[in-house]
Amino acid sequence: MSTPLGSAKSLVDTDNGEISREIFVNHDLYKQELEQIFGRAWLFVGHESQIPKSGDFFSSKMGEESVILTRDRAGKIHVFLNSCRHRGMKVCRYDEGNTTNFICPYHAWSYTTDGRLVGVQDYDNLYRPPFDKGEWGLVEVAQLANFHGTIWATWDKNAPSFEDYLGEATFGLAGALRAWDGSDGETELLGSVQKWIVPNNWKFIAENFAGDNLHVVSHRSVEMVGIGPGSNGRRDDYGEAKRAAYPGGHGIVYSLVPPKKTFVQYSASPVTSDYFQERWEKRLEKLGDQAGIFPLIGTIFPNMSFHGQQPRTLLLAHPRGPQETEMWRFYFVDKGAPAEVKEFLRRYYIRYSGPAGMTEQDDMENWNYASSASDGLIARRHPYHYKAGLGRGGKDPVIPGHVTTKEAPGTEQNPRALYKRWAEFMDAPSWDALR
Amino acid sequence: MELSNERLAYLSLMREIEDFYYAEADMLDERDYDKWLALFADDVRYWMPIRKNVAFDNLARETTAEDDIAWIDDDKATLVKRVKQLMTGFHWAEEPISRVSHVVTNIRLTEAVTTIAEGATATVKSRFLIYRNRLETETDILVGRREDMLRRKGETFEVTRRKILIEQSVLRAKNLTVFF
Ligand code: FES
Numbered sequence A: 001m002s003t004p005l006g007s008a009k010s011l012v013d014t015d016n017g018e019i020s021r022e023i024f025v026n027h028d029l030y031k032q033e034l035e036q037i038f039g040r041a042w043l044f045v046g047h048e049s050q051i052p053k054s055g056d057f058f059s060s061k062m063g064e065e066s067v068i069l070t071r072d073r074a075g076k077i078h079v080f081l082n083s084c085r086h087r088g089m090k091v092c093r094y095d096e097g098n099t100t101n102f103i104c105p106y107h108a109w110s111y112t113t114d115g116r117l118v119g120v121q122d123y124d125n126l127y128r129p130p131f132d133k134g135e136w137g138l139v140e141v142a143q144l145a146n147f148h149g150t151i152w153a154t155w156d157k158n159a160p161s162f163e164d165y166l167g168e169a170t171f172g173l174a175g176a177l178r179a180w181d182g183s184d185g186e187t188e189l190l191g192s193v194q195k196w197i198v199p200n201n202w203k204f205i206a207e208n209f210a211g212d213n214l215h216v217v218s219h220r221s222v223e224m225v226g227i228g229p230g231s232n233g234r235r236d237d238y239g240e241a242k243r244a245a246y247p248g249g250h251g252i253v254y255s256l257v258p259p260k261k262t263f264v265q266y267s268a269s270p271v272t273s274d275y276f277q278e279r280w281e282k283r284l285e286k287l288g289d290q291a292g293i294f295p296l297i298g299t300i301f302p303n304m305s306f307h308g309q310q311p312r313t314l315l316l317a318h319p320r321g322p323q324e325t326e327m328w329r330f331y332f333v334d335k336g337a338p339a340e341v342k343e344f345l346r347r348y349y350i351r352y353s354g355p356a357g358m359t360e361q362d363d364m365e366n367w368n369y370a371s372s373a374s375d376g377l378i379a380r381r382h383p384y385h386y387k388a389g390l391g392r393g394g395k396d397p398v399i400p401g402h403v404t405t406k407e408a409p410g411t412e413q414n415p416r417a418l419y420k421r422w423a424e425f426m427d428a429p430s431w432d433a434l435r
Numbered sequence B: 001m002e003l004s005n006e007r008l009a010y011l012s013l014m015r016e017i018e019d020f021y022y023a024e025a026d027m028l029d030e031r032d033y034d035k036w037l038a039l040f041a042d043d044v045r046y047w048m049p050i051r052k053n054v055a056f057d058n059l060a061r062e063t064t065a066e067d068d069i070a071w072i073d074d075d076k077a078t079l080v081k082r083v084k085q086l087m088t089g090f091h092w093a094e095e096p097i098s099r100v101s102h103v104v105t106n107i108r109l110t111e112a113v114t115t116i117a118e119g120a121t122a123t124v125k126s127r128f129l130i131y132r133n134r135l136e137t138e139t140d141i142l143v144g145r146r147e148d149m150l151r152r153k154g155e156t157f158e159v160t161r162r163k164i165l166i167e168q169s170v171l172r173a174k175n176l177t178v179f180f
């Protein structure tokens, strides 16, 4: 499908750092994104700690569409389109729960938690010859992956494996999801998900967390007030930042803490501070030289972002239109953290992020009015400027990817990589052209 | 009709409580934040849980529990910081300032008391309707319920606990920069 605007590549000049505003406001391009990007990419759906028991489910979204994340009777995880095969009714209208069957409230077709159609009204009498129920189960995603507890899915059977999709960004995402002592996958969600609607294009969010190191003034007020868990500002910041861009469109900002014995954090809560210090010592033993590498923030293409250090969150930017996005914030902690530590973190996390987050609020104001002020006839004629740090960076001895260090701290290389990949997805007829 | 002394005491207490809330609404809408902060006890919990869509037999999880993620879960120190942030002039989400009106209604004392002695507490429920308009046409209407624990402090009260239930699951407002 092409638009009168020409190829996506012609709108995204990452060599020169200029990107057309059309990609943030245009309705036709938005419709194409749903198909070309959200219909094919690996998307984050939820966390296994949301569905610990057989029969547990969590309603999620992939692109604009509702999906159900379930754990079936045998303990296997699935993701289904949340729409009845009979006449399309949403078979599950609950955000979460536990069930044996999803019974459609329209005409009572029922489906098991592994998606099989098992109940059809007056089946023996009405369907002669009987139709094959095996062919009319819930529509299931083409591929599913469990990456250190996070569940990902794609509708495209030709998509590469999730680890191939991540490429070298595997290093950063796995690092972000580690427990503080360095053990793999020992994190869990800290309860329920915040969901809210913001009036801006979803890509403002994706590029921000991929690594917009220039938006310091956005957070001037929160820095002045100080909401951090110990030191001033909004978090305990340690170490040197390195930005890494990946050809898959992912962008991660790492913070590198010198691996020395003491690492004071969370000094406002002695119990929390002690916990982190003790875990840090274990981490030093376990990871050695690598112990000090923390993925601070990042975006996994297209719309999943994370905070890996302070606070610890996962974010989905679900598209709802060129100028509307539904944000979902998930918060996570070490599984083994004491209740008092979890309690301290919970309160810190939500005064930082979410719609009442004293940091996030000011980001959202900027995304809102950047988006709407780009929608006009004249505005659309003038591209955005992504030239910071053009041509800088390269290979790094410790961090994989295209890395820029303190020589160009404000580089916009990560957003550039994201939009380069965006254009490739938009123009590629199939996954074969994207590998 | 002759009113008993007990009835008169109750009515007088209710007027006092209503006045407390009307004065609070004015403090907020007139941005008299220092006075507003003084209404809250030093050990206050100002809490807005999240509402979820759950099945009839799972209603216990309709509102997020006390140790779960909430929209807001502030102590006094954080409330003070929110006010400070509003007064920096750099809090872009409220710069320029929004126009806000708090309507407080359905004020009800849940216990059958006619007086609240010094240091004693009572639970008061109310409804809020908050209209916010900012910049040109950006408008939010936030509606819900509050449940306060009020503690008698001389001629007035202090709020020792406020639970706020907003009647939305997916929040339709882009932020929660207003107070409830
Ligand atoms: S739509 Fe589900 S049974 Fe008819």
Ligand SMILES: [Fe+2]
Pocket (backbone or CB within 6 Å): A208, A215, A218, A219, A359, A363
């Ligand atoms: Fe930010």
